[in-house]
Amino acid sequence: MGGGLLVVLSALLGAVDIPIRLGLQILLHEVTGGRVFPDACAGTGLSSTRCDAYTFIVWNLYLPEVLLALIVGAALGLAGGALQGVFRNPLADPFLLGISSGGTLGAAIIYVYHIGVGNADLYLPAFAFLGAVSTGLLILTVARGRYSSVETLLLTGVALANLLSAILSLVLLYNPAGSEQVTFWLLGGLGLADWQVDGIAFGSVLALGTLLSLYGRELNLLQLGSDVAQSAGVDASAVRLRVILLASLVTAVAVAFTGIIGFVGLVSPHIVRRLAGSDYRVVLPGSAAIGALFLLGARDISYLAFPGSLFPLGIFTAFAGVPFFLFLLYRQRRLAPMGGG
Amino acid sequence: MTAEPPAVRVTHLGVRYRERIALHAVEFDVAPGEFVALAGPNGSGKTTLLRALLGFLTPDEGTVELFGTPVAHLSIRERARRVAWVPQEETLRDDVPLAQYVLYGRYPHHRPLDRETESDRTLVARILREVGLAERAADGILSISGGERQRAILARALAQGTPLLLLDEPTSHLDIAHQLDLLTRVRALSRSEGVTAIAALHDLNLAARFADRIVVLSRGRRVADGSPRNVLSEDLLARVWGVDAQLAVDSRSGLPYLLPRRLISETRPAPSALSPGPVHVVGGGGAGAPLLRGLIDEGFRVTAGALHLLDTDAETAESLGVVAAVEGPFAPLSSETRTHHRTLLADARVIVVAPFAVGPSNLANLEDVLPFASSTPVIVVDPVPGRVLDFAEGRATAAREALRSSGATFVPDSETAVREVVRLLAGARAPAPEATAER
Numbered sequence: 001m002g003g004g005l006l007v008v009l010s011a012l013l014g015a016v017d018i019p020i021r022l023g024l025q026i027l028l029h030e031v032t033g034g035r036v037f038p039d040a041c042a043g044t045g046l047s048s049t050r051c052d053a054y055t056f057i058v059w060n061l062y063l064p065e066v067l068l069a070l071i072v073g074a075a076l077g078l079a080g081g082a083l084q085g086v087f088r089n090p091l092a093d094p095f096l097l098g099i100s101s102g103g104t105l106g107a108a109i110i111y112v113y114h115i116g117v118g119n120a121d122l123y124l125p126a127f128a129f130l131g132a133v134s135t136g137l138l139i140l141t142v143a144r145g146r147y148s149s150v151e152t153l154l155l156t157g158v159a160l161a162n163l164l165s166a167i168l169s170l171v172l173l174y175n176p177a178g179s180e181q182v183t184f185w186l187l188g189g190l191g192l193a194d195w196q197v198d199g200i201a202f203g204s205v206l207a208l209g210t211l212l213s214l215y216g217r218e219l220n221l222l223q224l225g226s227d228v229a230q231s232a233g234v235d236a237s238a239v240r241l242r243v244i245l246l247a248s249l250v251t252a253v254a255v256a257f258t259g260i261i262g263f264v265g266l267v268s269p270h271i272v273r274r275l276a277g278s279d280y281r282v283v284l285p286g287s288a289a290i291g292a293l294f295l296l297g298a299r300d301i302s303y304l305a306f307p308g309s310l311f312p313l314g315i316f317t318a319f320a321g322v323p324f325f326l327f328l329l330y331r332q333r334r335l336a337p338m339g340g341g
Numbered sequence: 342m343t344a345e346p347p348a349v350r351v352t353h354l355g356v357r358y359r360e361r362i363a364l365h366a367v368e369f370d371v372a373p374g375e376f377v378a379l380a381g382p383n384g385s386g387k388t389t390l391l392r393a394l395l396g397f398l399t400p401d402e403g404t405v406e407l408f409g410t411p412v413a414h415l416s417i418r419e420r421a422r423r424v425a426w427v428p429q430e431e432t433l434r435d436d437v438p439l440a441q442y443v444l445y446g447r448y449p450h451h452r453p454l455d456r457e458t459e460s461d462r463t464l465v466a467r468i469l470r471e472v473g474l475a476e477r478a479a480d481g482i483l484s485i486s487g488g489e490r491q492r493a494i495l496a497r498a499l500a501q502g503t504p505l506l507l508l509d510e511p512t513s514h515l516d517i518a519h520q521l522d523l524l525t526r527v528r529a530l531s532r533s534e535g536v537t538a539i540a541a542l543h544d545l546n547l548a549a550r551f552a553d554r555i556v557v558l559s560r561g562r563r564v565a566d567g568s569p570r571n572v573l574s575e576d577l578l579a580r581v582w583g584v585d586a587q588l589a590v591d592s593r594s595g596l597p598y599l600l601p602r603r604l605i606s607e608t609r610p611a612p613s614a615l616s617p618g619p620v621h622v623v624g625g626g627g628a629g630a631p632l633l634r635g636l637i638d639e640g641f642r643v644t645a646g647a648l649h650l651l652d653t654d655a656e657t658a659e660s661l662g663v664v665a666a667v668e669g670p671f672a673p674l675s676s677e678t679r680t681h682h683r684t685l686l687a688d689a690r691v692i693v694v695a696p697f698a699v700g701p702s703n704l705a706n707l708e709d710v711l712p713f714a715s716s717t718p719v720i721v722v723d724p725v726p727g728r729v730l731d732f733a734e735g736r737a738t739a740a741r742e743a744l745r746s747s748g749a750t751f752v753p754d755s756e757t758a759v760r761e762v763v764r765l766l767a768g769a770r771a772p773a774p775e776a777t778a779e780r
Contacts, residue, residue, distance in 0.1 A: 231397075231426035232497075233417055234417070
């Protein structure tokens with residue numbers, strides 16, 4: 001209920017102010033296929049051209065943006081929860097591991113080498129997706145040796161992230177023309193949102209997320225160490241490979257459409273653990289829910305705080321998220337010391 | 342009727358880590374319901390053996406069977422329904438409620454989408470009662486004490502409902518009361534439910550107290566195996582752990598227990614050039630070894646001679662770093678060796694003669710002592726007065742009588758001889774090495 005209301009109200013927020021009543025009428029008109037409010041702008045005295053423009057803005061720009069925020073937020077939260085679980089490390093998130101750096105490099109190649117000019121809507125997400133997925137696969141391949149441990153895997157990811165950043169800097173250094181667009185990509189945003197993008201993102205995140213959520217019990221046992229997990233019947237290395245692969249794919253979908261949006265993947269699982277305990281059967285779907293709300297909230301607050309501006313969302317998640325996260329962390333610390341970590 | 346297969350059958354098990362041999366040709370069976378303690382020094386292969394039993398590692402040689410099936414043929418899930426593991430400790434990060442933590446143990450009995458059933462919960466409640474944690478069921482696993490934590494780990498392993506339980510040093514972080522408590526519970530399980538238990542235990546007294554059987558590993562080999570009464574011995578402690586210990590029997594239980602006294606010499610500070618001495622030991626065939634060890638232990642510089650290569654005394658001398666005049670195996674003493682021996686005798690502040698067998702090839706050893714008997718104190722170890730191991734047609738007996746008449750002290754055993762040396766050199770002794778060596 002509350003979530004639905006938040007979505008509706010969020011859909012009225014954006015670079016252009018939409019009167020609340022008008023916005024609600026437009027949404028009802030579109031959702032019911034014109035049965036309610038056959039004239040979306042009835043009683044507002046708007047000309048039909050302006051009414052069409054408002055309708056377009058609410059229905060084809062704002063609402064897809066809102067939905068994409070929810071989908072991508074859920075994807076990042078889920079990936080963060082899964083990776084923190086599999087690495088048994090509260091700092092793990094898709095960015096630390098270089099999965100999103102890989103996506104950025106893919107996107108940068110598009111801009112810098114002018115691939116698919118005129119068809120960027122297709123090529124950009126595709127290259128970003130490939131960049132992110134191949135980074136995930138590379139981590140798994142490199143670390144699949146006989147003596148690999150969770151730590152090796154984590155360090156491989158961190159090393160790879162640094163290497164990819166260096167390659168990206170090198171590419172941009174020699175091709176300054178593309179750097180502005182790439183910077184925008186690095187900051188992350190919902191600008192690519194439309195119904196088609198939302199559909200693809202929703203379908204893939206739903207499928208991957210459902211698969212990932214099935215590993216809750218295995219992740220619970222992995223928290224006790226791979227040996228103990230294995231002695232209790234969990235195929236630790238197989239679970240690790242599958243979870244990292246699925247988390248890479250989910251992250252890749254997010255990065256493909258929105259660039260790098262930091263902090264959601266890191267913070268969402270922590271919030272869930274504080275609120276609902278450490279059972280990964282709860283942490284995984286919970287992180288998806290919190291991530292979705294977090295990203296939508298960040299979008300809304302950025303529009304409310306800076307009306308009319310297109311503030312890069314990736315910056316805003318950090319601005320809004322860090323103080324909140326620190327507050328949670330220290331408020332809880334006083335009650336009970338955090339274990340491990 | 343076919344015989345029941347053993348709970349565990351280990352056949353010619355060999356495991357190497359790169360070049361290092363961790364286990365070599367280890368064989369043993371464990372009968373269902375038995376409680377076996379695995380003992381051995383650090384690095385002797387106990388943990389490796391447990392990991393092989395769990396199927397965590399692939400042996401380089403041999404096989405492990407659990408209840409008649411090779412462990413390698415079992416899936417991870419099937420294994421988890423036959424054998425559960427209690428590690429030394431678990432790194433717990435999340436403060437999950439105890440009851441939920443124990444429920445994790447039910448994992449191998451569930452299919453992918455199953456939820457925990459009512460019977461799982463009933464079972465967990467019963468196990469928590471059994472391990473004495475019923476009241477703490479709702480408490481966070483991080484908030485309970487170390488002793489309770491170890492029982493919680495045991496409870497999680499028990500929730501797997503396996504007929505075999507492996508424990509790796511389960512008591513190493515516990516105080517004595519909790520050690521007894523945990524092992525009592527494990528033994529009760531093995532008695533009442535027929536659960537087979539194999540536990541790596543450092544504490545031999547605990548092992549003797551609780552286990553039906555002790556398997557001792559040393560450098561990856563099985564060196565002893567049997568009931569505590571048959572396995573524990575002073576000799577085993579010396580050989581495997583390098584510890585000088587006293588074996589006693591508890592009058593109430595009739596069980597053996599060990600009082601460790603000190604490390605055997607290798608690890609004691611070696612005598613330096615400043616140590617008193619030298620004390621020269623005349624021996625051969627192993628008769629001198631206790632003297633060499635005893636004197637080194639007391640912190641003296643020690644020399645020995647003339648010994649034959651490959652003989653026990655020569656090997657002991659070498660392992661202790663004792664300077665010795667040495668001859669080739671079984672050869673009569675050459676003039677060079679005799680000269681060397683005489684130099685050592687001349688340098689000695691005390692000469693000790695071991696009760697060694699004297700034959701033609703080493704008679705010179707004894708005869709060479711005679712010229713020094715007037716100037717240097719000589720102690721002769723003489724276990725059975727008047728009986729000399731004389732294979733040299735009476736010449737050995739004659740030489741000993743000559744020593745007696747020139748004032749040599751005759752003592753009944755090596756320990757007395759060492760005490761006599763200590764008394765003779767009392768003023769010159771380095772300050773009590775005892776204090777640093779005893780623990």
